[in-house]
């Protein structure tokens with residue numbers, strides 16, 4: 001069996017330290033071969049992103065360029081329709097039949113997983129590795145509780161031994177950072193320094209992103 005890889009899907013509008021620190025910690029502590037950041041094209045369950053796919057991709061590329069082990073996978077941007085994770089995982093599973101796949105997400109995402117497209121199939125293709133996030137306790141609705149009871153593990157070695165099927169809650173320090181918070185800072189003229197990588201902050205300034213009021 002090959003070494004597991006991590007997949008962090010997101011809207012990344014913009015990418016920030018709350019995405020990147022857990023990704024690096026998971027990469028190192030779970031001994032993953034890499035963590036791929038996958039910007040989505042049309043996020044399935046939220047309003048349209050403020051910035052265009054090309055900008056969100058550019059920011060993810062700038063954020064990861066200097067970080068060994070973090071890479072970018074732009075496959076969802078090449079599909080001109082909602083980015084359903086199950087479809088992405090099925091495609092990756094076909095390409096990487098012997099590689100354990102760990103789909104990374106924050107606790108907020110796990111809490112609403114039962115609203116995802118064909119969510120029952122996700123664990124057939126990948127493990128879920130979940131980061132803690134302020135404001136989101138692992139207090140699950142009955143459907144997610146049952147899912148966690150059946151698939152939850154505290155043994156991180158299972159993530160390398162099996163190709164898919166485990167839910168692992170990663171013990172990361174919580175970071176109170178969101179893309180919404182950063183967009184709001186920029187809109188009112190506050191300095192977003194230390195919430196996101198400098199090259200991403202420079203790019204936002206150069207391109208004039210997140211300046212206009214929310215409609």
Ligand SMILES: Nc1ncnc2c1ncn2[C@@H]1O[C@H](COP(=O)(O)OP(=O)(O)OP(=O)(O)O)[C@@H](O)[C@H]1O
Pocket residue numbers: 009010011012013017018019022104105106107108109131132133134175176177178179180181
């Ligand atoms: N501070 C954080 N700590 C842990 N996980 C996070 C954090 N911020 C985002 N994530 C996770 O990263 C993934 C992608 O998140 P996304 O790009 O939507 O960022 P966001 O900050 O939640 O954006 P927005 O504020 O626009 O909703 C999701 O699974 C989300 O749960």
Ligand SMILES: O=C(O)c1ccc[n+]([C@@H]2O[C@H](COP(=O)([O-])O)[C@@H](O)[C@H]2O)c1
Pocket residue numbers: 008009010011012038040043044045046083084085086109115116117118
């Ligand atoms: O497949 C789905 O139905 C689905 C529903 C909500 C979110 N996702 C994925 O979860 C990741 C985080 O989403 P978001 O909206 O928090 O940026 C991103 O890769 C989305 O495409 C996927």
